[in-house]
Amino acid sequence: MTPTPTPASLVARTPEDILAFVPVALGFPPECSVAMLTFGRGQSFHARVDLPDDPDDVDDVVDALLRPSLRHRVRQVIFVVYDDDTVVADESAWSLHEAFTERGIEVIDVLRVHDGRWFAVLPGRPPEAYDGVPFDSGSHPFTARAVFDGRVTRASREELRATLDPVPDEVAASGALLATSPAPLTGDRVRAVVTRHGEGPVPVPTEVLVPLALALRDPASRDQAWAGLSRAVARAHVELWSDVVRRLPDDLVAGPAAVLAVAAWLAGEGALAWCAVERCRAVDPGHSLARLVADLLDEACSPELWEPVRSSWERGAA
Incomplete structure (x- = not known):
């Protein structure tokens, strides 16, 4: 649904x-x-x-x-x-x-x-x-x-889904960097990168993109990427994470796609949120964050429910 x-x-x-x-x-x-x-x-x-x-x-x-x-x-x-x-x-x-x-x-x-x-x-x-x-x-x-x-x-749901298709040159560049075994970003660094690039149109550079995606394999670091989101900035983060998803090889895409699903749900873009869930599940069928968003979508949960959850998370993280 x-x-x-x-x-x-x-x-x-x-x-x-x-x-x-x-x-x-x-x-x-x-x-x-x-x-x-x-x-x-x-x-x-x-x-x-x-x-x-x-x-x-x-x-x-x-x-x-x-x-x-x-x-x-x-x-x-x-x-x-x-x-x-x-x-x-x-x-x-x-x-x-x-x-x-x-x-x-x-x-x-x-x-x-x-x-x-x-x-x-x-x-x-x-x-x-x-x-x-x-x-x-x-x-x-x-x-x-x-x-x-x-x-x-969009002209169809297929056209909407295609907005998340890989960009071959960008994927190749990310794959080449991944082959050098870069270290994942720390949780604090994940939040700093997401905050910075969520505020403007400047894309995440490849040398940061791959360590960011590697960090999102860890649930605690992934929380730093999505739990601080608000509805006021959700649409900007949809653009950010859509760009990230398009530029990554499949073995790195699950975490960013799940974060995109959260941002799309918050922005009221339910169809795009489903496309992001599907992109995540194609790589990692049991991904916990994708399952959470799928449940929110299935139950038609309003993004307005998010603010109390976010505030509680912020207090717990402080």
């Missing part, structure tokens, strides 16, 4: 509004997915779950979306199913409607999207809504507002 906070000052009133809002909220237009928009007295969040290949696995989709909705006291939801008119799409739409309604959560609407058209699922729409209504989110005011606000919407 990819939970994402609500972009401010966007009010959706029509199906076209909803369909323009989803890519802005998630950071990319979904494919073969269910997107959920939530509303209520608790924490509002938006989420995306991949559709399964088998209709028998639809219950997993329902559970992944219903569990955090109940936890956060969601009162109303809208579902958008991105898929052709398949058995899985139809089963997912109606199973979600039934499960949420049974638990007292109002389902405002369910839409299905395929090939630039939206289709009504629930009864009560005009007849043409069930035959497919063309739409174009690219010219919608929500899309223009997102660009104005500096929110980047």
